[in-house]
Amino acid sequence: xxxxxxxxxxxxxxxxxxxxxxxxxxxxxxxxxxxxxxxxxxxxxxxxxxxxxxxxxxxxxxxxxxxxxxxxxxxxxxxxxxxxxxxxxxxxxxxxxxxxxxxxxxxxxxxxxxxxxxxxxxxxxxxxxxxxxxxxxxxxxxxxxxxxxxxxxxxxxxxxxxxxxxxxxxxxxxxxxxxxxxxxxxxxxxxxxxxxxxxxxxxxxxxxxxxxxxxxxxxxxxxxxxxxxxxxxxxxxxxxxxxxxxxxxxxxxxxxxxxxxxxxxxxxxxxxxxxxxxxxxxxxxxxxxxxxxxxxxxxxxxxxxxxxxxxxxxxxxxxxxxxxxxxxxxxxxxxxxxxxx
Amino acid sequence: xxxxxxxxxxxxxxxxxxxxxxxxxxxxxxxxxxxxxxxxxxxxxxxxxxxxxxxxxxxxxxxxxxxxxxxxxxxxxxxxxxxxxxxxxxxxxxxxxxxxxxxxxxxxxxxxxxxxxxxxxxxxxxxxxxxxxxxxxxxxxxxxxxxxxxxxxxxxxxxxxxxxxxxxxxxxxxxxxxxxxxxxxxxxxxxxxxxxxxxxxxxxxxxxxxxxxxxxxxxxxxxxxxxxxxxxxxxxxxxxxxxxxxxxxxxxxxxxxxxxxxxxxxxxxxxxxxxxxxxxxxxxxxxxxxxxxxxxxxxxxxxxxxxxxxxxxxxxxxxxxxxxxxxxxxxxxxxxxxxxx
Numbered sequence: 001x002x003x004x005x006x007x008x009x010x011x012x013x014x015x016x017x018x019x020x021x022x023x024x025x026x027x028x029x030x031x032x033x034x035x036x037x038x039x040x041x042x043x044x045x046x047x048x049x050x051x052x053x054x055x056x057x058x059x060x061x062x063x064x065x066x067x068x069x070x071x072x073x074x075x076x077x078x079x080x081x082x083x084x085x086x087x088x089x090x091x092x093x094x095x096x097x098x099x100x101x102x103x104x105x106x107x108x109x110x111x112x113x114x115x116x117x118x119x120x121x122x123x124x125x126x127x128x129x130x131x132x133x134x135x136x137x138x139x140x141x142x143x144x145x146x147x148x149x150x151x152x153x154x155x156x157x158x159x160x161x162x163x164x165x166x167x168x169x170x171x172x173x174x175x176x177x178x179x180x181x182x183x184x185x186x187x188x189x190x191x192x193x194x195x196x197x198x199x200x201x202x203x204x205x206x207x208x209x210x211x212x213x214x215x216x217x218x219x220x221x222x223x224x225x226x227x228x229x230x231x232x233x234x235x236x237x238x239x240x241x242x243x244x245x246x247x248x249x250x251x252x253x254x255x256x257x258x259x260x261x262x263x264x265x266x267x268x269x270x271x272x273x274x275x276x277x278x279x280x281x282x283x284x285x286x287x288x289x290x291x292x293x294x295x296x297x298x299x300x301x302x303x304x305x306x307x308x309x310x311x312x313x314x315x316x317x318x319x320x321x322x323x324x325x326x327x328x329x330x331x332x333x334x335x336x337x338x339x340x341x
Numbered sequence: 342x343x344x345x346x347x348x349x350x351x352x353x354x355x356x357x358x359x360x361x362x363x364x365x366x367x368x369x370x371x372x373x374x375x376x377x378x379x380x381x382x383x384x385x386x387x388x389x390x391x392x393x394x395x396x397x398x399x400x401x402x403x404x405x406x407x408x409x410x411x412x413x414x415x416x417x418x419x420x421x422x423x424x425x426x427x428x429x430x431x432x433x434x435x436x437x438x439x440x441x442x443x444x445x446x447x448x449x450x451x452x453x454x455x456x457x458x459x460x461x462x463x464x465x466x467x468x469x470x471x472x473x474x475x476x477x478x479x480x481x482x483x484x485x486x487x488x489x490x491x492x493x494x495x496x497x498x499x500x501x502x503x504x505x506x507x508x509x510x511x512x513x514x515x516x517x518x519x520x521x522x523x524x525x526x527x528x529x530x531x532x533x534x535x536x537x538x539x540x541x542x543x544x545x546x547x548x549x550x551x552x553x554x555x556x557x558x559x560x561x562x563x564x565x566x567x568x569x570x571x572x573x574x575x576x577x578x579x580x581x582x583x584x585x586x587x588x589x590x591x592x593x594x595x596x597x598x599x600x601x602x603x604x605x606x607x608x609x610x611x612x613x614x615x616x617x618x619x620x621x622x623x624x625x626x627x628x629x630x631x632x633x634x635x636x637x638x639x640x641x642x643x644x645x646x647x648x649x650x651x652x653x654x655x656x657x658x659x660x661x662x663x664x665x666x667x668x669x670x671x672x673x674x675x676x677x678x679x680x681x682x
Contacts (some may be wrong), residue, residue, distance in 0.1 A: 008419075008467050049659055078349075078527050086427030088447045089653040092530060096664040101527035103455055104651070104666075106429045106445040114444055118459060125466015126349050145655075186419045186442035189433060310445070312430040314486075318390055323437040325445075 007218040013180045013335045014123040017130075017173040018069035021287040022061045024139070024165030027276075030265045035288035036166075037064055043140060043165060051089055054138035057280075058083070058094035061167040062134055069130075069171050073098045076171075077128035080115035082106050083136050083279050084163070085145060090136055100132075108308030109204075109232050110187065111135045112168060112283035113327035116304075117184040120329070123172045136167035137278025146197060146313055159237045160198040161277035164264055168283025170291070175335055179294035182301075183330035185215045189310065191323040197316050200309040201238025201261075201274055207324035208234060208307045209245035215303060215328045216251065223256045227299045230290065232282040232306035232326070233261030235275035260285040282306050290331065300333045348559040354521045354676045355464035358471075358514040359410035362628040363402045365480070365506030368617075371606045376629035377507075378405055384481060384506060392430055395479035398621075399424070399435035402508040403475055410471075410512050414439045417512075418469035421456035423447050424477050424620050425504075426486060431477055441473075449649030450545075450573050451528065452476045453509060453624035454668035457645075458525040460513045461670070470514055477508035478619025487538060487654055500578045501539040502618035505605055509624025511632070516676055520635035523642075524671035526556045530651065532664040538657050542579020542602075542615055545648040548665035549575060550586035553646050556669045557592065564597045568640045571631065573623040573647035573667070574602030576616035601626040623647050631672065641674045 021036045028039040038060060045056040058081070066073060078101040081091035088104040095102050107114035115133035122131045140150055142163035148154040172181065190210050194203040208231050216222065223229060234242055239259045246253050263285060264276035286304055293299040310323045362377045369380040379401060386397040399422070407414060419442040422432035429445040436443050448455035456474035463472045481491055483504035489495040513522065531547040549572050557563065564570060575583055580600045587594050604626060605617035627645060634640040651664045 008463070008469065010467075051653075051656060051659065082447070084428070085653070086655075087425070087449070087651070087653055089656055092651040092653070092664050093656065093661065096530045096532040099529055101529055102666065103459065103527060104447040106423070106447050108428070118444065121467050122349070122462060125468075126351075126462050127466075128349065186444060188440055188442055189437045191437040310428070310433040312392075312426070312428055312433070314427075315392060315430055315434065318392065320434065323433050325443065 008184050010120055010124040012124045012175050013182050013337060014120050014172045014174065015176045016170050016179045016291055018065055018171040019287040019291045020061050020064040020068060021168045021284040022057055023284055027164050027166050027264060030270060032263060032285060032289055036284055050138055050141040050144065051085055054083065054085065054090035054136055054141050055093040057138060057167045058090055058134055058136045061169045065169040065171055071130060073100050076100050076130050076132050078103060078122060079132040079134060080105050080118050081134040082111040084142050107325055107327060108310050109277055109279050109281065110306040110308030110325055110327045111279045113304060113306030113329050116181060116329045117186060117327055119172045120181040120184055123174060129173055131172045132169060134169040135279040135283045137163050137280035139163045139165045142278060146311060156273055157198045159274050161200060161233065161235045161261055161274045162272035163278040164276045164281040166280030166284035168280060168287040170287060178333045179291055180332050180335045181329060182332040182336045183219060185211060185328040187211045187325040187327045189323045189325050191321055193321045195321045197311060200277060201235040202241055203309045203322040204234055204307040204324040205238040205241035205245060207326040208242050208305055211326035211328050212305050213249045223251055223253050226256060226301045226303050228258045229253060229256050229303045229305060231259045233277040234259050234307055235261040237274045294331050294333050297333050302331045304329045304331055349525050351461060351465040353465045353516050354523050354678060355461050355513045355515060356517045357511050357520045357632055359406055359512040360628040360632045361402050361405040361409060362509045362625040363398055364625055368505050368507050368605060371611060373604060373626060373630055377625055391479055391482040392426055395424065395426065395431035395477055395482050396434040398479060398508045399431055399475055399477045402510045406510040406512055412471060414441050417441050417471050417473050419444060419463060420473040420475060421446050421459050422475040423452040425483050448666055448668060449651050450618055450620050450622065451647040451649030451666050451668045452620045454645060454647030454670050457511065457522060457670045458527060458668055461522040461525055464513045464515060472513045473510060475510040476620040476624045478504050478621035480504045480506045483619060487652060497614055498539045499614055501614045502541060502574065502576045502602055502616055503613035504619040505617045505622040507621030507625035509621060509628040511628060519674045520632055521673050521676045522670060523673040523677045524560060526552060526669040528552045528666040528668045530664045530666050532662050534662045536662045538652060541618060541650040542576040543582055544650045544663040545575055545665040546579045546582035546586060548667040549583050549646055549648045552667035552669050554590045554592065556644060564592055564594050567597060567642045567644045569599045570594060570597050570644045570646060572600045574618040575600050575648055576602040578615045635672050635674050638674050643672045645670045645672055
């Protein structure tokens with residue numbers, strides 16, 4: 001096996017030149033509540049349906065990104081966007097009246113990292129000046145699509161995760177100032193046979209272990225070289241499994257591993273069981289918490305390994321298992337261009 | 342408006358080093374029936390459900406691609422794949438047991454061109470040796486998801502299109518031999534308010550006109566510079582609208598425009614109304630018909646402008662209109678590196 005088959009070297013590590021995040025009420029009441037740019041107490045975002053609400057969530061996040069960056073929609077070279085609602089609905093409807101070249105992407109809750117990888121490649125290799133990434137999730141639109149209608153009032157299982165109402169957006173540009181995207185690694189699908197749509201942490205953990213181990217091996221780095229190895233939303237169940245799987249691979253992640261699903265909510269106070277999830281979960285936390293600290297130099301290296309359960313409601317009904325994927329993005333205060341790898 | 346905002350210049354135009362196509366029985370009986378690599382008379386492809394059948398269709402097409410290229414799955418640097426079934430289901434399940442770095446993409450019936458653009462960028466800018474694209478559609482899985490259950494026996498409207506059971510795959514590598522990918526342009530979403538899910542040609546035509554006019558303008562070329570300007574699957578209705586829209590923009594496409602949806606079936610004999618559609622429609626025709634002719638030099642320049650109706654069943658039920666998109670890929674017998682643009 002060619003270990004480096006998908007370690008994509010960025011000839012010119014791009015900078016994250018702007019970022020923005022928006023969350024709903026429940027997310028704003030969690031431990032990271034103060035980190036996000038915008039909070040909206042109305043879960044419908046002033047719209048009629050949950051799907052329209054999620055589109056409005058994306059629009060607001062994108063508008064804030066443009067305003068922070070001081071550019072217009074027409075200045076964006078291309079935008080990678082996606083969400084959980086079939087088929088990339090929230091993104092499509094958020095962008096339909098804007099003159100922005102648009103690539104729809106789907107990596108479930110790993111969509112934000114998938115977009116960061118592709119945008120980084122476009123900036124680094126194609127020398128595009130402004131490439132953006134935008135993803136979202138909404139508790140109510142996701143619950144309806146993937147599990148039960150909200151009005152049904154179904155009881156949640158202990159290992160269930162709570163889809164965050166949240167969105168994040170980044171703008172990437174040519175190398176200039178921190179934070180930088182220093183390395184990217186595309187995920188491979190892993191499927192160990194989990195069929196419980198309420199246990200996505202277990203479905204995603206093998207993919208996370210695969211991608212993190214491959215990244216460490218291909219770059220000849222160790223967990224201690226990072227301030228954090230940050231998974232997307234494995235939650236409490238998936239995080240425990242990841243620690244075990246990595247230990248079997250000879251890696252000790254204790255003290256280094258963090259998980260956005262665990263960070264988003266206070267499990268004792270907020271009744272979210274195994275933690276948060278959704279495309280917007282890690283997107284909003286990377287934008288709200290990590291990028292500012294990577295910019296200031298409080299943090300130097302974060303391996304963001306976003307995880308996605310490539311869940312299809314119909315295939316679950318047909319008894320199929322849930323494939324998982326994990327895309328890795330190395331975020332750094334240093335561009336790494338002058339240093340030995 | 343910056344006309345060139347999304348004309349992505351490829352520093353090293355990649356070659357299409359291998360391609361493969363598979364179609365179902367009805368497609369094999371159409372005018373292009375002899376062009377495709379594989380034909381499968383069993384619409385279930387030996388599987389139990391339509392969704393599994395579509396995954397098997399993708400697997401066979403990918404296996405043939407690997408065998409034609411003489412490489413193993415592990416040699417692929419990254420694979421862009423997508424389909425119409427939520428959420429990229431056919432692709433995910435086709436690839437879940439393979440060690441291939443995977444990017445899920447969604448551009449509806451424009452997915453194949455979206456993948457070719459991103460794979461071309463990865464080869465050209467990131468210098469990856471083998472990047473692949475794989476898309477499919479299946480009549481039965483698409484009808485069930487987007488319109489009516491097959492068993493319902495609903496009557497089709499005159500402007501309805503027939504989702505093709507078909508798949509196409511390409512492998513891109515560094516510049517070497519024709520055919521080449523010479524230019525790419527990402528589409529912008531256009532939505533002129535069409536709400537009829539049976540009239541996708543009309544929903545997609547404005548996006549096609551936007552992208553084709555932008556490509557011609559940005560490259561300072563005229564329709565006569567191409568052997569064909571090939572839309573994905575506008576069908577008969579959408580193709581007529583495209584001619585009108587382009588005429589309003591000052592472009593005459595008569596004799597140059599071709600449409601994969603129109604080419605796939607014999608409208609007098611096959612009862613497919615406005616023509617074919619689906620991610621697999623233009624993918625299989627580009628791979629089965631155009632790439633061999635671009636390789637031999639029988640054709641020199643084809644502007645492949647794949648069109649997608651970014652249709653969401655739920656949003657249609659909520660009365661929303663259907664946004665369209667069109668991604669353009671300039672396929673050529675010449676790399677264009679030595680020539681003036």
